Amino acid sequence: MRSYARPQTLEEAIGLLAERPRRLLAGGTDLYPLAGAQLDGDVMDLMSIPALTGIIHQRGLHIGACTTWTELATADLPPACRALQQAAQQVGGRQIQNSGTIGGNLCNASPAADGVPPLLALDARIDLCGPQGTRQLALSDFLTGPRQTRRQPDEVLTAVILPEHALRGRSAFVKLGARAYLVISVVMVAARLQLSAGQISEAAIAVGACSAVAQRLFALEAQIAGLTPAAALAAIRGADLGAVLSPIDDVRGSADYRQGAARELICRAVTEGLA
Numbered sequence: 001m002r003s004y005a006r007p008q009t010l011e012e013a014i015g016l017l018a019e020r021p022r023r024l025l026a027g028g029t030d031l032y033p034l035a036g037a038q039l040d041g042d043v044m045d046l047m048s049i050p051a052l053t054g055i056i057h058q059r060g061l062h063i064g065a066c067t068t069w070t071e072l073a074t075a076d077l078p079p080a081c082r083a084l085q086q087a088a089q090q091v092g093g094r095q096i097q098n099s100g101t102i103g104g105n106l107c108n109a110s111p112a113a114d115g116v117p118p119l120l121a122l123d124a125r126i127d128l129c130g131p132q133g134t135r136q137l138a139l140s141d142f143l144t145g146p147r148q149t150r151r152q153p154d155e156v157l158t159a160v161i162l163p164e165h166a167l168r169g170r171s172a173f174v175k176l177g178a179r180a181y182l183v184i185s186v187v188m189v190a191a192r193l194q195l196s197a198g199q200i201s202e203a204a205i206a207v208g209a210c211s212a213v214a215q216r217l218f219a220l221e222a223q224i225a226g227l228t229p230a231a232a233l234a235a236i237r238g239a240d241l242g243a244v245l246s247p248i249d250d251v252r253g254s255a256d257y258r259q260g261a262a263r264e265l266i267c268r269a270v271t272e273g274l275a
Contacts, residue, residue, distance in 0.1 A: 006045040010052065010129060013156055016044055018131045021153040026052075026066050029092065029100040030108040052103070052158060061162040065103025069115075070094075072102065081162070083118035083171035083190040083269075090114055090175055103157045106139070109147050112209040116143065117190035118173055120206035120216050123166040130155035143213045169194030169202055172272035174265045185209040186253045187261040191269035200224055200232055200274075205266060210245045210258045217244055220266075229274050236266050 005022065007013040016022060022044040025031055046052055052066040055075050063072070073088035091097055091105070091114050105115045106126065116139070124139040131154055139160075142150050151157060171192035175185050187209050194202040203221040208214035220239055224232035242259050253261070 003042045004045065005043070006048050008048050010049055010156065010158065013044060013046060013049060014129060014131060014154075017154045017156070024107070024156065026104040026107075027068065027099045027101040028104075029096050030104055030110070046156065052156075060164040060167060063102060063160040063162070065106075065157045065159055066101045067103075069097040069100050069102070073097065078167045079170040080122065080167045080192055081118075081171065083121060083173035083192065083273075084115070086173040087114040087118050087175075087188075087190070090173075102160055106142070106160070107149060107151060107157055109143055109145070109149050111146050111212055111214070112185045112188075113214070114173075114175065114185065114188060114208070116214040117188055117206035117208040118171065119160065119162075120214055121166075121171060121190040121192040121204040122162045123204070125161040125163070126157060127159040127161060128152075128155045129158045134158075136161070140213075140216065145212050166192070166204070170273050171204075172269045174269045174272070176261050176265060187258055187265055189262065189265040189269045191266065191273045193270060193273045195229075195274060199226055199228055201226075203232075203270075205270070207245060207262050207266070210262055215245065217241075217266075219244060224270075229270075232270060233267055236270065237263065239263075241266075 005016050007016060022042040025043050025045045026047060046066055053064040056062040069088040069091045073085050091100055102115055105113050119139050126137050126139055126142045128135050128151055130152060137150060169192050173190045175188040177185050190206045192204040193200055203224055205217045205221055206214055224235050241263055
């Protein structure tokens, strides 16, 4: 490590980035393992910036990028955010949850990042701040591939925004791994649903760890809209998921296995979300 900076304000952080590129540190639960024996280059620690922490209820939810998984899991959030809180309780162990942050999870951009499917189901948007000002992107546009995002080297991810319209209904998160805890997902699903007069009036379904980037299943959502829960589950079991997901093959599971597992987990998440 050539230098270490710990700015106290967002303005100070942006100024340091304008001078030269720096590796951003927020919790370090992904950065340290990836770095190996030591961190190379210049490092900037964001965890002392008050503006990057906390959850604000104002025309939706504003979640600071350095908010930890423990803070998310224990916050008073609407039922639509239950999937996000369930995911927060399954990110590593308690020590990881106490240190790891939602912004770091997104910037690390792992295909198996537990926080991404629940946030996609909540139509999450990302605030980025740099010398040129602030810009906002949909999370689906921010993530471009494994370990790849649209964050520029001189920008800081400052917040995750959940719009008010996405806080309707209830949600659930279901994860499949080799064991119950401390495991990288083979498949994970988040589903947010709203019922009206016994029919699904709104559905948002996202699947992670099956492709290079977690995906919303918009065609499936449209297919089950207006159906009763029983009819929706039948439609899910008969849907062609392979063309949409294009599941990957790796050491944790084959494409065929992932496709079957995704279908089952979608059914479980929908059932739990409607319960």
